[in-house]
Amino acid sequence: MHIRPWETADAAEVAALCAAGLPLDPYAADYPGMLLRRQGIGLVATDGGMIVGTALGSNRSEDEGSLDLLVVAEDFRREGIARRLVTTLEHRLADQGATRIVVEGNAPYYVWPGVDLHYTSAICFFEDSGYERGRCVVNMDVDLDAISLDTSDDEKRLLAGGIEIREATEADRDALHAWLSAGSGWPPAGWPPGWADEAVASLGREKAGCHLALSEGKPVAFCAYGVNQPHIIGPMATDHAVRSRGIGMTLMKRCYADQRAQGIAVAEISWVGPLSLFSDRLKARIRRCFWQYGKPLKAEVSDGVE
Structure with missing residues (x-):
């Protein structure tokens, strides 16, 4: 050998x-x-x-x-x-x-x-x-046929409050990377190392993508999918200043809608927490430990x- x-x-x-x-x-x-x-x-x-x-x-x-x-x-x-x-x-x-x-x-x-x-x-x-x-x-599984992925009402509500929801494009690469690199949304240590690179790695790639929330044109939340495996959701994060408004769940559902359109029936949330949030809102179940x-x-x- x-x-x-x-x-x-x-x-x-x-x-x-x-x-x-x-x-x-x-x-x-x-x-x-x-x-x-x-x-x-x-x-x-x-x-x-x-x-x-x-x-x-x-x-x-x-x-x-x-x-x-x-x-x-x-x-x-x-x-x-x-x-x-x-x-x-x-x-x-x-x-x-x-x-x-x-x-x-x-x-x-x-x-x-x-x-x-x-x-x-x-x-x-x-x-x-x-x-x-x-x-x-x-990691937790989400059955994409068991939940509603319609976000139209939530997007209207958020827009009325100054939060724009849309798909990220290559033009967002620098701003998204700079926001996550700055770490302003998760004090005191900042966002986890690697998240900035992981988020922008989802842009412009087949079977991958990212959705953004913006306030005054600047990112305040994101959710990416397909960075390393097509059925995986993550990473995702929301700035502390705009939490508890349903932004993260709206972004996740948009990602899930993309995955379902690709023929994926069950998505997997990687490195997930808090467990109760995803279990209650998405009927997610622990699949892998x-x-x-x-x-x-x-x-x-x-x-x-x-």
Whole structure:
């Protein structure tokens, strides 16, 4: 078994590996290409020239790395392949200055907000590999045929109060990114890192989009969808100054209407909270639960690629 860097020619084989190895994920074949939109570390494990495992990682900050994807073919599990892939990735990240690695999604491009509890072998791997368990986060499903997506009355009400609701376009890219980067809407720490890039990544892309609320021509709320997977809603946020007016729900329903028009019957809200709000308003139900993990990295390591 040989560990080497991911190459462009590996794309189709790695996509097939992900599709077969991640049965809970209908868009798994698209994951490698999506994650590699940004510069990161891609590794594959080969046996007799056949790719039997892959690990992808990236930098979250100067001193923190992220394990973004880990898949090993079913027939080659429990042979130490995952451990060798992850150890090599840890070494590469440490060589780049990371003192810690996390498994919790690295916006704007990520697959999950942690490790799905139903992927038992993955949970066992991280528990046995020195990773510390952190928060539990969830995704919720929304049946788009079970709720009304008509927002016309809400949009009229909001417009009368000075809030314009419309679809975002490429012309909004700079203003949306600047607003989210400034962090004025979520004191004291500002909007979560990566949201600005994640929001604008939805613009001008097939099966993705974003809807905005504007006050005096400036963004005060947004909801994006399809950034990493067509059926996923998020991120979304509303400025504190205009909360409790139904803006966020109006924007979400507009996104859901777009998704339903694309043939999506069930949408998924990623990394969601507060749970009761979405359960009450959208009949959303918890579908997937994820544990987040982290581990300190040693500074003096070798590359590890054979």
